[in-house]
Amino acid sequence: MISESFEKRDSKIKIIFMYIILGIVALVCLYPLLDVLKVALRPASRLFSTDLNLIPEDATLENFKTALFVRPYFVWLKNSLFVSVLSSIVGVGLSITAAYAFSRYRFTGRTAGLMSFLLTQIFPAPMTLLPMYVLLKNFGLIDTYAGGIIPYIATTVPFSVWVLKGYFDTIPKSFEESAYLDGANLAQILWSIMIPLTLPAIGVTLLNSFMAAWNEFVVANIVFTSESMQTLPIGIFTMTGAMSSDWGIYSAACILTAIPVILLFISMSKVMINGLTLGGVKE
């Protein structure tokens, strides 16, 4: 049984070695968050202690209660979900059509277009803040969801286009040609051939777009000014002060922000890893 769940040619030593690497890395990834959890569980926002115990002796859920019910956590959560889901779906949607064009057509300005998509990511973000504020203000988008969603789409589209284009490139054109011969149109080809064949890449771009919006702070900070519009990162950040912060509540809120994302990671597993692999389709 067990032997079948590993690669055929992997030796026992190699398998143990791989588990050791993964285990150590997982621990390193997890540990800082455990530190945050530890602070969240401590009463009276004690930030430091010299012991390394994971669960403090006087652990309490008081901070989680405060973070959930005293501050408008659910409003922030709703805003964050709305902005992140919408911007990632729309953004990836735009990217799929653009990537298809870049992959399948040879047109004037193609190379320049691809390059300039990348160049849009290069201008340092701090300097775009003022013009972006002016722009959004002139279009009446300050303190609206669209004011966050449009900039987020703009920041993730170039990456999505490039990754998807690279992926589309690996799909033989013969697939579409036979579909065209059968009378399919472009929309059908995209929907029933290209998208299913590139699910892993679409998963990556969706997740990247979602996370970019979910964790985004700087733009959200200038756009979402009223408390009822704020997203989680902004809401949590308002809990810190320059000289004194209630780290207990802050940490509890951080954990509560990470939980929906972890759930998303778990549910994306199928698409990311077990999605239709191209190798299976190519003859």
Next chain:
Amino acid sequence: MIDRNKVTPYLLIAPAVLVLLFMVGYPLVYGINLSFTDMSIYSFLNPSYIGFENYTAIFTDPELYTTTLRTIIWTLINLIATVSSGFLFALILNRKLPYKNALRVLMMLPWAVPQYIAVLAWRNMFQTDFGTVDILLNKIGITGISWLGDPFWTFIACIITNIWLGVPFMMLVTLGALQSVPGELYEVGEIDGVKSWQKHWMITIPLIKPVMTPAIVISTVWTFNMVSVIYMMTSRTADNETQILVSRVYRDAFTYFNYGKAAAFSVIIFIILAIFSSSIIKAMKGGEGVYD
């Protein structure tokens, strides 16, 4: 050719281009324009054009060169570490291994929290005597490193934190890219007696290149322009010895409100990165597909 109509591709890219033009075009023009003005607090609401004065001021500042060098070191170390470990972990996770899904979710955790929260958590861990890193180091006999006091170590702490933040993204992209490598190719390779590392060098890397090139270029740009790690780790006042180019932009713009100079700095960064990324893409033939 599938569809010979010349307008089709333009229509397909139009929506994406429109969004980018709207959100990036204007700020870019605005920024370039700003870089030729003297917009500082002394002329904040009525700046005037001063030609290339901001640029000459920047280029005659000897610190520019050390900062640029530090930025390059910062970018290279981060990039090499994230790409190579991302690739390694992805290769392992791409094999059949029980419980690998659970491990993979754990390995993606650094991505699950907003950056500044993660940086604050790491800053606490680097605290002398009270932070986990220092406690662990003390236990194995290494004492006296002032992570947050000594600029050299602060810079190292920033690099460690940034690698931690960056690996999950690289791992995920590589993992996605590996899905496009047909398993049969390896089997053919194995029959021919190709060694494991040769296999990756000759088969895997060329095949995942179209996806990896943009990821690496984008990641370079992100690292080069990463403000929050250095900014938060140094408690908002980066010393000259921990500063990279973009954190100087941030400082000039938002603590000194010298927007003209900060904009000029941004334009310089823009030019450096534009040259860099276009040459990388050309070198890796990033615009071309495998089957071209």
Next chain:
Amino acid sequence: MSKKLNRVLSLILAVVFGVAMVLGATGCGAKQDAKTADAPKAEAAASDNKSEVKKEEVKPVEIVFSEFDDPNVFKEDWWKEWLSGFEKANPNIRIKRIHNNDNDIRTNWQNQVAAGQGPDVTFAPHDSIGLFATAGTALELDNFFSQDFYSQLDKNALDAYKFKGKIYGIPYRLGNAVMLIYNKKLVPEAPKTMDELIAKAKELTNAPKQYGLVYDMVEPYFIMGYLGGYGGKVLDDDGKITLDTDAMKKMTQLVYDFKYTHKITPKEANSDVANNLFKEGKAAFTICGPWLFKQLDDAKIEYGLAPIPKLADGDMPRPYSGAKVMILNPGLAKNKAKAEAVKKFVEYCNGAEQQLKMAKMVSEIPTNLKALEDPYVKDDPKVKALSEQLKYAVPQPNVPEMRAIWDALKSKVALVMAGKLKPEEAPKVFQSEAEKLAKNLGKK
């Protein structure tokens, strides 16, 4: 044109429409808000010449103000209550509150005002006055309010926070000076001199379990009092940076000795570490300000308060005092109706009752003369202790160059504390670093 093109077109149109619809639907509600918010502006512009008072009464004016107080102390409900009195008395004026983190307040205000927007009033630390006034992003207030209004406020406070002789911010809360806080369990009585403090702290240090003295060793704000105690100032009367002085050397030596000679402090401590140690009863003394009181009360630590004691070869330390001020948007100069509403609002906020309510939240001192007569100001032990320390405090300079001074001191004092820069060589480095950083301001 081919069929295919039609299909492509419809596909793209579908995507674009889909985006537009979703964005439209979500932006809709807020956009309407924006419209109604703009309406009074247009209204006001129209009524400027005619001054039709009646018309203004019909359409409500919306005032936006931003604050930066700790949201764990000043909670949502507190603000609502605090504002309710005003909104009841002025049904035509609606108040919208925006919370800023105190690190963002300057950036946000500068960007928004530069874009011709922004809150009408911002509550801010007084040292933003110099920055905003220089940049033209603060309204000059000498004649904005009546002399009658100013006469209700503490004249000393008003004068202390002027910039170049003019009022740009109304101080509504004083305090923010650091003082000596001691753990009564470990130290029954406050020391009279710095030598006494050091001796006591040495006795009580048992690192890393217990420390004699903990304070924020990252922010120079916490040690500036010693500079004043040794007779030094960071700026001369002409506003030139003067960090390379004997007093500065003594200050640097003193904090260096705390760590290296007397060994009474932790090796490193930011505010979090220092506060944390003191809250856990692991420190005898700390240097901190009124913002710590609530946390100490929550942690049930028995603590005493006193001015930072007299230096051995100097005077009483002179920590910086700070005020919270209300700064107005320069755009109000062009919008009379709104300016009138804002005037009413600021006057309301600075009434005795409202100022007192706010000051009590953080144990600070109001500036309204009537409020200063309140038993709270006279009898509250914390306020009394703060007043005692304020006798020795000096207002923190608010010229824009302070930014360069803070940044230079912060990064270079850190080098001294890391043992990389000798205290006697430090002042020179402070000076050159501050001068270099000041150039970033772009003054010609």
